[in-house]
Amino acid sequence: MEASSGSETDGDFNGMSIFPLIETVVDGGSEVLPAFGRPISVSAVFKSDRQGRFVEFFRIYRPTDKNEKLEPFKRCYLHLSQVVKIGPKLQMWVVEDSDANEGPSQSMSFGLQCCLQRASNAFYSAIQEFKNNGTKLETVASTDANTLAKNKFEEKIDPSSAKMYFHYYGQLLHQQNMLQDYVRTGTYYAAVIENHADFHGKVVVDVGAGSGILSLFAAQASAKHVYAIEASAMADNARLLIAGSPSLSQRITVIHGKVEEVELPEKADILISDPMGTLLVNERMLESYIIARDRFLVPNGKMFPSRGRLHMAPFRDELLYGEIANKALFWQQKNYYGVDLTALRDKAFQGYFSQPVVDAFDPRLLIAQPVIHDIDFVTAKEEDFFEIDVPLQFKSSVSAGVHGLACWFDVLFDGSAVPRWLTTSPGSPTTHWYQIRCLISQPLCVLAGQPVTGRLHMIAHSSQSYTVHLTLSASSMTPDLNGVGGTQTSTVELDLKEPYYRMTQFPAYAWFQQEQTQQPVSSSLLLRYDSV
Numbered sequence: 357m358e359a360s361s362g363s364e365t366d367g368d369f370n371g372m373s374i375f376p377l378i379e380t381v382v383d384g385g386s387e388v389l390p391a392f393g394r395p396i397s398v399s400a401v402f403k404s405d406r407q408g409r410f411v412e413f414f415r416i417y418r419p420t421d422k423n424e425k426l427e428p429f430k431r432c433y434l435h436l437s438q439v440v441k442i443g444p445k446l447q448m449w450v451v452e453d454s455d456a457n458e459g460p461s462q463s464m465s466f467g468l469q470c471c472l473q474r475a476s477n478a479f480y481s482a483i484q485e486f487k488n489n490g491t492k493l494e495t496v497a498s499t500d501a502n503t504l505a506k507n508k509f510e511e512k513i514d515p516s517s518a519k520m521y522f523h524y525y526g527q528l529l530h531q532q533n534m535l536q537d538y539v540r541t542g543t544y545y546a547a548v549i550e551n552h553a554d555f556h557g558k559v560v561v562d563v564g565a566g567s568g569i570l571s572l573f574a575a576q577a578s579a580k581h582v583y584a585i586e587a588s589a590m591a592d593n594a595r596l597l598i599a600g601s602p603s604l605s606q607r608i609t610v611i612h613g614k615v616e617e618v619e620l621p622e623k624a625d626i627l628i629s630d631p632m633g634t635l636l637v638n639e640r641m642l643e644s645y646i647i648a649r650d651r652f653l654v655p656n657g658k659m660f661p662s663r664g665r666l667h668m669a670p671f672r673d674e675l676l677y678g679e680i681a682n683k684a685l686f687w688q689q690k691n692y693y694g695v696d697l698t699a700l701r702d703k704a705f706q707g708y709f710s711q712p713v714v715d716a717f718d719p720r721l722l723i724a725q726p727v728i729h730d731i732d733f734v735t736a737k738e739e740d741f742f743e744i745d746v747p748l749q750f751k752s753s754v755s756a757g758v759h760g761l762a763c764w765f766d767v768l769f770d771g772s773a774v775p776r777w778l779t780t781s782p783g784s785p786t787t788h789w790y791q792i793r794c795l796i797s798q799p800l801c802v803l804a805g806q807p808v809t810g811r812l813h814m815i816a817h818s819s820q821s822y823t824v825h826l827t828l829s830a831s832s833m834t835p836d837l838n839g840v841g842g843t844q845t846s847t848v849e850l851d852l853k854e855p856y857y858r859m860t861q862f863p864a865y866a867w868f869q870q871e872q873t874q875q876p877v878s879s880s881l882l883l884r885y886d887s888v
């Protein structure tokens with residue numbers, strides 16, 4: 357029997373899914389797989405032929421010998437198979453293909469004991485996925501013990517955070533929210549279509565495909581094939597959406613899994629993704645983008661986007677400061693139903709100032725030129741995002757009270773025809789990221805021309821976000837005890853995971869902006885995952 361799709365992988369471990377096997381269980385008393393004295397793994401390769409989709413099993417001895425000749429020992433047609441998952445064990449009821457086993461076809465049952473629950477889950481999903489959807493991939497997931505051990509996502513991210521995160525992105529309303537950010541989606545569309553030559557005839561990987569919108573754009577730009585990788589349940593909806601465009605769907609394969617885990621049958625010429633969170637790095641998805649680059653992109657392949665810049669500038673905003681400080685006033689009460697609340701006043705005050713404020717503000721509130729922290733996605737290492745330390749140096753353009761640091765970002769689509777920036781800066785049409793402001797609880801007083809210095813130190817945490825340490829300083833006009841000019845310094849620690857959404861409270865500015873740009877500001881714009 358000839359496999360009609362894909363290349364033969366005999367003797368070649370590339371492109372195979374390897375399922376570690378530590379035990380075999382056989383119904384009916386006879387052993388299907390001999391007991392081996394040394395560890396073996398079973399690899400599964402998914403293929404199609406005229407009779408349907410099948411999975412072919414190979415034995416691999418460890419340590420892996422790349423020259424070892426691999427012989428398939430079992431070929432199972434999936435429409436005739438049932439697989440049941442019992443913990444890390446998989447029980448398969450199959451009708452074996454006679455050609456693969458040099459004997460008559462026979463129905464039988466056998467068990468695969470995976471060494472990890474995750475391996476069994478991945479193998480089970482791979483079987484179901486191929487059975488139901490017949491992805492064009494020969495392999496769907498890699499669950500090799502080594503790969504599993506190295507699964508970078510699970511190593512660093514708290515499972516409960518990941519569960520909530522992918523649950524969030526698994527809901528259509530949140531994907532819709534991003535799609536309805538016309539500044540964002542329109543810029544991606546323009547960047548792809550204007551630079552269609554970068555996509556024409558190319559293999560593309562959509563990193564975190566969500567609804568599949570960027571994959572569809574890439575296919576519209578004549579990509580040869582697009583692999584749309586999505587870890588949340590949205591992958592099923594992406595499949596439906598893509599199937600609605602038959603002329604494009606032929607060239608798109610949706611793969612349900614994390615970019616850190618899945619295997620692709622070929623390398624990509626170009627990656628496309630929207631991995632940006634508030635303050636650029638929130639959600640820690642940029643790390644997955646970098647991992648995808650290292651796993652899938654050909655040397656010198658393109659990345660859309662290829663560069664991100666974080667902009668930071670001091671601002672004054674008496675109104676905002678008062679609003680945040682006033683929130684803690686509740687704890688000032690000495691007779692709240694007979695209870696003195698003041699013991700918690702300071703904590704409450706600190707708590708409110710530890711929340712980054714998310715809204716769109718008037719750029720006239722900025723009092724100095726921004727400092728820029730540039731990140732090259734083409735060369736950055738995953739570890740670069742674990743800790744980000746930015747020294748700050750500004751020159752105040754006015755005499756004012758400094759209430760904190762305002763931050764926004766932009767990213768570059770470095771197309772060979774038309775380079776294009778997507779910006780979230782104040783004064784530009786509002787995006788669903790808005791801008792972020794980190795308030796300091798003790799404002800600084802500065803004069804025009806006076807330097808303001810400081811440090812923005814961000815430390816990644818396992819809840820897919822960052823703890824932000826901000827320090828701002830300026831020299832003080834008031835002499836200290838020794839009669840020398842002192843320094844005013846204010847420090848604050850913020851949790852980027854716990855922002856304060858203030859979007860409803862900028863109608864005047866939204867209106868002003870609308871007037872300026874003729875760009876509708878949708879009141880339905882909410883933030884992305886941060887709003888969970």
Ligand SMILES: C[S@@+](CC[C@H](N)C(=O)[O-])C[C@H]1O[C@@H](n2cnc3c(N)ncnc32)[C@H](O)[C@@H]1O
Pocket residue numbers: 509521522525526534535563564565566567568569570585586587588590613614615616629630631632641644884
């Ligand atoms: C900001 S959304 C972008 C969705 C879509 N690309 C778009 O532009 O509308 C990011 C998507 O990436 C997915 N994602 C995040 N981390 C991932 C990972 N490590 N592997 C696969 N998908 C991931 C999320 O579930 C989410 O759907």
